[in-house]
Amino acid sequence: MTQQPVAVVHLTAPAARVITTELRTADHTTETGGILLGHHTRDTVTVHHAGTPGPAAVRTPTYFLRDLAHAQALADAAFAADSSVWVGEWHTHPTGRPVPSARDTATYRDLLDDPELGFHSVIAVVFAPRQGRWTGAAWTCHGRRVAPVELTISPVDGPR
Numbered sequence: 708m709t710q711q712p713v714a715v716v717h718l719t720a721p722a723a724r725v726i727t728t729e730l731r732t733a734d735h736t737t738e739t740g741g742i743l744l745g746h747h748t749r750d751t752v753t754v755h756h757a758g759t760p761g762p763a764a765v766r767t768p769t770y771f772l773r774d775l776a777h778a779q780a781l782a783d784a785a786f787a788a789d790s791s792v793w794v795g796e797w798h799t800h801p802t803g804r805p806v807p808s809a810r811d812t813a814t815y816r817d818l819l820d821d822p823e824l825g826f827h828s829v830i831a832v833v834f835a836p837r838q839g840r841w842t843g844a845a846w847t848c849h850g851r852r853v854a855p856v857e858l859t860i861s862p863v864d865g866p867r
């Protein structure tokens with residue numbers, strides 16, 4: 708299978724709804740986040756499902772690591788629903804910028820280095836507050852490089 712380098716990350720409305728709800732309701736003294744599941748087609752990763760942190764997630768003011776069992780259950784359900792696969796993760800930087808930290812990048816490289824996971828690229832969407840609003844930025848980690856990519860988000864219906 709040939710996949711082009713990722714140029715665009717698109718969050719569908721169902722995925723965006725999970726993230727906006729978590730951003731609205733979470734305690735932002737620590738980071739929050741979850742996994743992203745979807746499809747990588749040509750140069751675009753379409754995210755159909757976004758995870759919540761899960762009860763065993765590691766959440767500190769400067770670091771987030773998913774709850775593996777929670778993530779695996781979501782991954783199984785997403786694959787059954789529409790063949791979505793694990794494409795990356797999203798998380799917050801409540802007091803920083805929406806840029807992966809050195810520790811984030813090390814985590815993504817560990818995922819890329821695990822042949823059983825079969826990642827072509829790891830997608831990271833990082834949210835940080837800017838002028839009172841959560842602002843997201845998408846990144847792709849491929850080989851040894853982390854690069855910014857375009858982020859598009861479907862409108863979420865209902866109360867914000």
Ligand SMILES: [Zn+2]
Pocket residue numbers: 769770771798799800806807808811
């Ligand atoms: Zn981070």
